[in-house]
Amino acid sequence: MSTEFARNIVVFAAHPDDTEIFVAGTLKLLADRGWNITVCTMTAGGMGGIGSSEEKTIRLRKREAQKAAALLGADYRCLDGRDGYLFDTEALRIKTIDLIREKKAGVVITHLPMDYHSDHRTTASIVDAAAMLATLPNVPSRFEPLDVTPLFYHSATLGLTDPLGNAIAAPHFYVDITSVEDTKMEMLACHQSQIELMRIMHKMDDFFGEMKKQDIAWGRKAGVQYAEAYWQHLGGGYQKQPLLQTELAQYLITK
Ligand SMILES: [Zn+2]
Numbered sequence: 001m002s003t004e005f006a007r008n009i010v011v012f013a014a015h016p017d018d019t020e021i022f023v024a025g026t027l028k029l030l031a032d033r034g035w036n037i038t039v040c041t042m043t044a045g046g047m048g049g050i051g052s053s054e055e056k057t058i059r060l061r062k063r064e065a066q067k068a069a070a071l072l073g074a075d076y077r078c079l080d081g082r083d084g085y086l087f088d089t090e091a092l093r094i095k096t097i098d099l100i101r102e103k104k105a106g107v108v109i110t111h112l113p114m115d116y117h118s119d120h121r122t123t124a125s126i127v128d129a130a131a132m133l134a135t136l137p138n139v140p141s142r143f144e145p146l147d148v149t150p151l152f153y154h155s156a157t158l159g160l161t162d163p164l165g166n167a168i169a170a171p172h173f174y175v176d177i178t179s180v181e182d183t184k185m186e187m188l189a190c191h192q193s194q195i196e197l198m199r200i201m202h203k204m205d206d207f208f209g210e211m212k213k214q215d216i217a218w219g220r221k222a223g224v225q226y227a228e229a230y231w232q233h234l235g236g237g238y239q240k241q242p243l244l245q246t247e248l249a250q251y252l253i254t255k
Pocket residue numbers: 014015018117120
């Protein structure tokens with residue numbers, strides 16, 4: 001059986017801006033190496049509007065996410081779940097499988113199953129179930145099954161804690177994103193609608209600055225200026241080749 005993994009990566013995040021906060025630096029490094037990148041959000045973040053209706057916010061945030069993805073030359077997709085009310089449904093699993101197959105994903109990244117945000121945890125659950133079904137012919141998908149289950153990775157949570165505030169297990173590896181931090185910040189800056197939201201929801205006066213501090217905090221743990229943190233899903237049923245680690249060897253830090 002083939003265990004060649006296509007250099008196609010699909011990131012599944014719950015909301016527009018999650019990709020930019022957690023994985024954009026690594027995506028930029030992969031884009032520069034010729035990887036084909038798809039950024040998918042389960043919702044369009046319709047609750048993230050202040051003084052703007054859900055519908056209007058959805059339209060605006062899709063445009064913001066598209067603009068950010070374009071900076072990588074990435075395709076942006078939204079699976080149109082409802083922000084704040086994301087459930088692990090059969091319909092969303094099938095849409096997720098469809099996208100994994102359409103893009104012939106060799107690698108899939110999503111949130112950690114013990115993330116702080118309920119929508120992030122639900123996204124992790126949907127993507128785990130969907131990735132596992134990517135090769136199976138009986139799945140009611142519009143697309144051909146893949147030859148091999150994609151490699152599965154998780155991105156960090158804010159603060160590297162679980163919902164109770166406990167430190168989570170150390171990342172399997174960090175990626176040194178110092179050389180691409182500027183691009184990451186440029187991508188994050190596409191999400192202008194979130195500045196006011198963050199001020200009200202998280203009492204965060206400087207959203208972009210606070211996110212940069214997060215990269216610095218991960219960087220400090222890794223011993224570089226800016227970093228992102230990852231875990232590879234090594235549970236039963238998944239292939240375990242360290243493809244991202246090999247591809248990004250010159251930026252890789254393991255502790
Ligand atoms: Zn989110």
